[in-house]
Amino acid sequence: MERIGHRALRDRVMSADEAAALIRPGDTVGMSGFTGSGYPKAIPPALAARIDAAHAAGEAFRIKLWTGASTGPELDGALSRADAVEYRLPYNSDPVGREKINRGEIDYLDMHLSHVAPMVWEGFFGKLDVAVIEVTGIKEDGSLIPATSVGNNKTWIECADKVILEVNAWHDMRLEGMHDIYYGTALPPNRVPIPMTHADDRIGQTTFRCDPAKVAGIVLTDLPDRNTPFTPIDDGSRAIAGLIVDFLEHEVRMGRMGEGLLPLQSGVGNVANAVLDGLRKSRFEGMRAYTEVLQDGMLDLLDSGKLLSCSTTALSLSPEGAKRFWAGLDDYRDKVILRTTEISNHPEVIRRLGVISMNGMIEADIYGNINSTLVMGSRIMNGIGGSGDFARNAYLSFFVSPSTAKGGKISTIVPQASHVDHITQDVQVIVTEQGLADLRGLSPKKRAEAIIAKCAHPDYRDGLQDYYDRARAGAYGLQTPQLPSESLSWHQRFIETGDMRPG
Numbered sequence: 001m002e003r004i005g006h007r008a009l010r011d012r013v014m015s016a017d018e019a020a021a022l023i024r025p026g027d028t029v030g031m032s033g034f035t036g037s038g039y040p041k042a043i044p045p046a047l048a049a050r051i052d053a054a055h056a057a058g059e060a061f062r063i064k065l066w067t068g069a070s071t072g073p074e075l076d077g078a079l080s081r082a083d084a085v086e087y088r089l090p091y092n093s094d095p096v097g098r099e100k101i102n103r104g105e106i107d108y109l110d111m112h113l114s115h116v117a118p119m120v121w122e123g124f125f126g127k128l129d130v131a132v133i134e135v136t137g138i139k140e141d142g143s144l145i146p147a148t149s150v151g152n153n154k155t156w157i158e159c160a161d162k163v164i165l166e167v168n169a170w171h172d173m174r175l176e177g178m179h180d181i182y183y184g185t186a187l188p189p190n191r192v193p194i195p196m197t198h199a200d201d202r203i204g205q206t207t208f209r210c211d212p213a214k215v216a217g218i219v220l221t222d223l224p225d226r227n228t229p230f231t232p233i234d235d236g237s238r239a240i241a242g243l244i245v246d247f248l249e250h251e252v253r254m255g256r257m258g259e260g261l262l263p264l265q266s267g268v269g270n271v272a273n274a275v276l277d278g279l280r281k282s283r284f285e286g287m288r289a290y291t292e293v294l295q296d297g298m299l300d301l302l303d304s305g306k307l308l309s310c311s312t313t314a315l316s317l318s319p320e321g322a323k324r325f326w327a328g329l330d331d332y333r334d335k336v337i338l339r340t341t342e343i344s345n346h347p348e349v350i351r352r353l354g355v356i357s358m359n360g361m362i363e364a365d366i367y368g369n370i371n372s373t374l375v376m377g378s379r380i381m382n383g384i385g386g387s388g389d390f391a392r393n394a395y396l397s398f399f400v401s402p403s404t405a406k407g408g409k410i411s412t413i414v415p416q417a418s419h420v421d422h423i424t425q426d427v428q429v430i431v432t433e434q435g436l437a438d439l440r441g442l443s444p445k446k447r448a449e450a451i452i453a454k455c456a457h458p459d460y461r462d463g464l465q466d467y468y469d470r471a472r473a474g475a476y477g478l479q480t481p482q483l484p485s486e487s488l489s490w491h492q493r494f495i496e497t498g499d500m501r502p503g
Contacts, residue, residue, distance in 0.1 A: 003137040003167050004218065012218050019132075019164050019217040020046035025054075027129040028064040028087075030156030033071035034314035034341070035268060035293050036227035038149030040134045040166045042219050044075040048082035055083065062086040066120075066128070068151020068313070068341055069113060069292075069385060070094070072226040080106075089125070090116050091383040102379045110373060110383040113292070114345035117155040121187055130216075131160035135208075136171040138218075143207035146179045146338065147171050148225055149314035154181055154340050157208055162216040169222040174329050179338045180204045196349050199263040199290040200309035200337060229318045230296060233274045236402050236433035240271055241278030243436040244358070244398060247429065248284070251396070257354075260286035264307075265350075265390045266297070267359040268316055271400055273297035275358055280304050290355050292344050292386045294336060296321040302335055303328075311337045313344040345389040357394035359387040361401045363412050364430050364455070366448040366468060367480055368439050370399050370422035376491050377418030384421050392426045403432035403457035409499040411460040413451060415467045416487035430455050444480040445472070459501065463490075 004010050020043055023029060033039025047063075054061035064087040065079065076094035079085050085097070089109040092098060101108040111119075119125065133153050136145040146153065147168060157163055182204035184192065195203050233241075251257055261284055266272045276297025279287070287307045289298055293316040301307035303324075315338075317325055325332060343349065350357075362381060363371045371377075373384050391397040399422070401412045412432060424447065430437045435454035439447050452464045471481035490500045 001220075003169065003173075005140040006138050006142045006212060009138060009142065009212055009215055009218060012215055013220060014217045016042035016046040016219050017050070019043050019219050020050050022162065022164060022216050023047055023063065023130055025059075025061040026063070028066065028126060029130045029132060030066040030128050030152065030160060031071070031075060031131075032068065032133040032147070032149065032151060032153045032156070033075060034068035034149035034151040035070050035316035036072045037225045037314045037316060038134050038147035038151070039067070039071040039075045039225075040132045041072070041074040041168070041223040042166055042221045043132050043164060045078045048078040048084055051082045051084040066116075066125075066152070066156070067091070068149060068153070070382065074223075074226070091385055092380075093382045098380060098382075108380065110380065112345075112384060112388045113341050113386045114347060114389040117152055117340070117342040118185075118187065120152075120155055120159055127161070128156065128159045129161050131156035131163045132166070133157060133163065134166045134168050136175050137167060137173060138165070139207060142210055142212040144210050145173075145176045145207055146181070147175070150179060150181070150338050150340050151313055152341055154183075154208055155342070157210050160214070163210060163214045164217045164219070165215060166219045166221050169220070170224050172326055172329055174333065177206050178333055178336055179206050181206065181208055181340060182343050183209070185342055194343065194346060194349055197352065199288040199311050199353055202337065204339075225315075225322065227316055227318060227322070229320070230273055231270050233270065233277060237271045237274035238278070239433040240400050240431050241274040243431050244275050244400070245278045245282045247436055247438070248356075249282075259284060260288070262354045262356050262395055263288050263290035265289070265291040265355050265357045265394070266295070267385070267387060268293050268295060269360055271360060271402075272358065275400070276301055280306060290344075290350070290353055292341065299324060302332065309335050309337065311339060311344065313339055313341045341386075345386045347389060347393045350390055350393040354395035355390060355393070356396045356398075357387075357390035358398040358400060359391060361399045361412070363414050363417055364399060364401075364427075364451065365414050365417040366451050366464060367444050368424040368427045368430060368447045368451060369417045369420045370427055371417040371419045372421045374419040376495055377488070388422060388426075391422050396428055397426060398429045398431060399427055400431045403434045403455060404459070408457070408459060409501070410494060411457060411490065411500050413456040413460065413464060414490050415464065416482060418488060418491045432457075434458075463502070
């Protein structure tokens with residue numbers, strides 16, 4: 001109770017089962033959470049149990065679920081297993097949810113993360129009935145101390161008819177003051193410039209505003225975030241990191257950026273951590289980050305003193321990284337800024353700051369179109385997340401991946417991407433462990449020649465070159481030569497045989 005400073009709100013403390021009973025069949029529910037951080041951990045399992053019981057009794061009970069991005073097993077996992085979700089946005093990484101989406105059992109809207117908050121405000125998705133938000137504490141005036149992620153929580157609190165809070169004692173109260181919640185955004189025609197010129201500018205307040213009258217219930221918890229461990233850096237990831245660091249060295253020598261580089265954005269995963277580790281070992285000093293997740297590699301850069309600050313919307317730390325973060329929280333307080341997604345991923349700010357964007361991909365075609373969401377063109381992996389927000393608006397946009405997958409049975413470089421999330425005009429540099437292709441200023445045919453020669457795995461390079469040569473000889477047009485009758489044949493071969501390689 002000591003974490004609830006607003007005395008009247010102490011009367012609204014209840015059990016998770018009682019809180020789950022406030023959610024009705026058919027409700028649209030906005031829940032907190034972003035990459036396994038700051039998501040509610042008690043109410044979703046209680047809601048899943050309630051829905052399971054309803055289904056066993058032959059009653060229809062499903063909800064529409066909105067979040068900041070991916071969440072943890074107590075939320076997406078529990079609700080997916082209970083067949084509780086009929087509609088999901090804007091991102092999913094839960095394996096059970098993924099299978100239900102790919103079987104057509106959950107209607108899934110994969111969208112740019114920066115678009116979510118304004119589109120909710122514009123009413124495009126209908127009314128938000130309930131917000132379920134994890135917080136660190138409640139202040140005397142009813143304002144809310146955010147937890148380890150911010151995401152879309154501000155929007156959910158403002159737009160929902162009623163708010164249910166989980167006050168989680170696992171979060172250290174020293175988090176207060178680390179957040180920057182900006183209330184200056186508006187809808188057209190009333191938008192004004194966002195007053196940021198540096199990655200570590202603070203432009204908002206440290207808490208969420210919340211009308212106490214909207215708070216329908218409060219659940220007290222003491223439960224940890226559940227981000228997964230990262231695997232050790234392998235030779236392929238280390239090679240990709242070395243190529244990127246060498247390229248940035250070249251950009252500095254060319255006078256395109258200073259010794260502190262430009263603000264860094266990095267996606268989630270082992271390759272991303274390898275790149276950050278490469279930067280830690282490089283000669284660059286005085287770096288800053290403007291990203292959507294802070295993962296272990298960013299923490300290592302902060303600890304080294306080479307990264308001065310990190311602006312983000314969520315912590316995405318391994319269990320070991322989380323222990324380090326809490327142990328060093330006093331040192332991180334002035335270096336880490338947690339913002340809403342509508343600011344961390346805002347195209348205007350990204351363009352103004354000149355961000356260096358580094359994101360993963362499922363595949364790239366020989367002309368530099370990127371597929372980052374759909375396996376074989378139809379099965380969702382996770383979602384586009386914030387990669388499009390950053391890539392299109394970045395000063396320099398990298399897409400990275402090993403050159404093969406599934407033990408060499410899939411080539412990351414293909415004649416034609418089976419699905420395109422990032423068009424060739426938004427892609428400046430592609431990197432695999434085989435090499436780096438700088439695509440800036442290159443026409444489509446020159447891009448193809450660079451990608452095949454530098455990024456493709458040797459097992460597939462000759463096949464790509466053969467396809468490209470025949471396309472140039474027999475295509476309908478020679479601006480971007482393709483052979484439509486076989487441009488997706490590699491994907492079809494994998495679907496039929498389990499291997500893209502012929503024979």
